[in-house]
Amino acid sequence: MKKLGLxxxxxxxxxxxxxxxxxxxxxxxxxxxFYEVTYHSETNENYRTQFDSLFTxxxxxxSNYQTDSDIAKYNRREIEVVDNHFVNVFxxxxxxxxxxxxxxxxxxGILVNxxxxxxxxxxxxxxSVKVDxxxxxxxxxxxxxxxNRIRESYPxxxxxxxxxxxxxxxxxxxxxxLREKVTNFMVNxxxxxxxxxxxxxxxxxxxxxxxxxxxxGSQTYDKVFVLKDEAMATSxxxxxxxxxxxxNRYAHxxxxxTGYPTKTNILSASVIAENCMLADGYATALQAxxxxxxxxxxxxxxxxxxxxxxENENKEYESIGFNNFPE
Numbered sequence: 001m002k003k004l005g006l007x008x009x010x011x012x013x014x015x016x017x018x019x020x021x022x023x024x025x026x027x028x029x030x031x032x033x034f035y036e037v038t039y040h041s042e043t044n045e046n047y048r049t050q051f052d053s054l055f056t057x058x059x060x061x062x063s064n065y066q067t068d069s070d071i072a073k074y075n076r077r078e079i080e081v082v083d084n085h086f087v088n089v090f091x092x093x094x095x096x097x098x099x100x101x102x103x104x105x106x107x108x109g110i111l112v113n114x115x116x117x118x119x120x121x122x123x124x125x126x127x128s129v130k131v132d133x134x135x136x137x138x139x140x141x142x143x144x145x146x147x148n149r150i151r152e153s154y155p156x157x158x159x160x161x162x163x164x165x166x167x168x169x170x171x172x173x174x175x176x177x178l179r180e181k182v183t184n185f186m187v188n189x190x191x192x193x194x195x196x197x198x199x200x201x202x203x204x205x206x207x208x209x210x211x212x213x214x215x216x217g218s219q220t221y222d223k224v225f226v227l228k229d230e231a232m233a234t235s236x237x238x239x240x241x242x243x244x245x246x247x248n249r250y251a252h253x254x255x256x257x258t259g260y261p262t263k264t265n266i267l268s269a270s271v272i273a274e275n276c277m278l279a280d281g282y283a284t285a286l287q288a289x290x291x292x293x294x295x296x297x298x299x300x301x302x303x304x305x306x307x308x309x310x311e312n313e314n315k316e317y318e319s320i321g322f323n324n325f326p327e
Contacts, residue, residue: 021200030055031166032065033190039177040184040200047180054172061085062165064109074150075158081149089161089168089277090145096164096281097140100297104285105140105256109160112254115261131259138256167192167233167280174231174276186227187276194231194276210234213267213309213317223307223319225326231276235283236268253288262288265311269294272305272325282306291320298322 026037026048037051061083063069070086073079082090096104111134114126142153161168166189173187174194184197186206195206205228213236235253253262269286273279282304286294291310298306305325312318321327 023199023201026051028052030189031059031063031169033166034188035173035190036188037173037177038186038188038199038206039182041180041182045180047176050176051173054176055169058085058165058169058172062089062161062168064160064162071159071161077156083148085168085172087145087148089164090143090150092168092277092281093161093164094140096278096285099301100282100285100289102141102256103288103293104163104281105138106159106161106163107138107140107143107157108254108256108259109162110134110137110158111259112160112162115254117254135259138259163235163284164277164281166190167231167276167278170194170231170276192231192233192276192280193227195227196229198228208232210268210270210307210309211236227272227326230272231274231279232270232272233276233279233283234268234270235280235287253284255288264288264290266291266294266308267311267317268309270307270325273303294322 021040022044023038023040024044024046026046028035028048028051030052035051035055037047039047059066060069062071062085064071064075066072070079070082074082093104093106097106111131114130114134136155137158139157143157143159144151170187170189170192171194173189174185174196177185177187178196184200186193186195186199186208191211193206193208195208198204199206205226207224208227209224211234253264254260255262264287266287266289269283271279271283271286273282286297286306286308289297291308294306294308298304302323304323306322307319307325308322309317309319
């Protein structure tokens with residue numbers, strides 16, 4: 001009987017040692033969308049509380065939808081000193097602003113609101129006089145940082161980091177997991193992604209997809225591939241748009257030079273970059289450039305991989321990859 005008991009013990013021990021690793025998956029709502037974090041931890045610890053706490057901190061810093069956030073207070077001229085999260089996003093935004101020659105400009109938020117695409121609802125129709133009067137508040141080149149203090153010239157610009165803050169939040173969650181010695185994970189916030197290591201259940205990189213630009217709200221995928229040790233963000237005009245009385249469709253991305261909704265044949269721009277904050281910002285910029293502008297820009301920025309879905313002259317969808325975007 002002792003030998004049988006010893007044999008059973010050995011069998012159980014071998015079984016325990018060969019047990020396949022399992023991911024932990026945490027889901028929730030944030031920033032008006034969803035988040036999903038999939039990771040493998042040797043301790044099987046659930047980090048939901050920590051994730052939600054980090055999202056709250058970022059909201060308190062940069063949410064234009066939250067009246068007591070730093071950015072809301074700044075826009076009401078109540079504060080000049082901001083937190084480090086705000087500083088990180090400001091610096092990245094300035095980099096993208098300069099490299100895109102102002103196509104990406106977080107001070108365009110005042111026009112985003114005026115066209116009723118932003119955090120402040122505006123039911124009144126907008127005309128050229130209103131656009132011209134608001135354009136005086138646009139110009140990220142007039143803003144500087146001195147430590148954690150914002151310096152600007154007047155009239156004081158209105159800041160809106162919605163085109164980059166979601167990507168930054170993805171990076172913050174990813175950095176937290178790395179500090180916890182978690183090296184295999186994928187963070188997904190509303191389709192903005194960072195993937196590290198591998199999916200331990202499949203023993204491969206993380207499978208991701210790029211949606212087709214379906215204006216009816218349905219969800220199908222144009223491209224599916226493996227993302228590993230990189231970040232990706234997508235900007236599209238097929239979900240946030242308006243149609244006027246003549247049937248013209250207007251995108252939610254505002255032209256920073258004119259103050260009017262961007263007219264572009266690009267329906268979706270996906271960017272892979274070293275971090276999700278940069279991918280998010282550049283995806284927005286590419287969306288606004290138009291296809292020829294994208295080609296010129298990416299020929300000079302080989303560090304960015306991009307995938308563009310656009311509408312050709314025959315109103316048919318086409319796609320094109322740049323700088324070795326994954327097949």
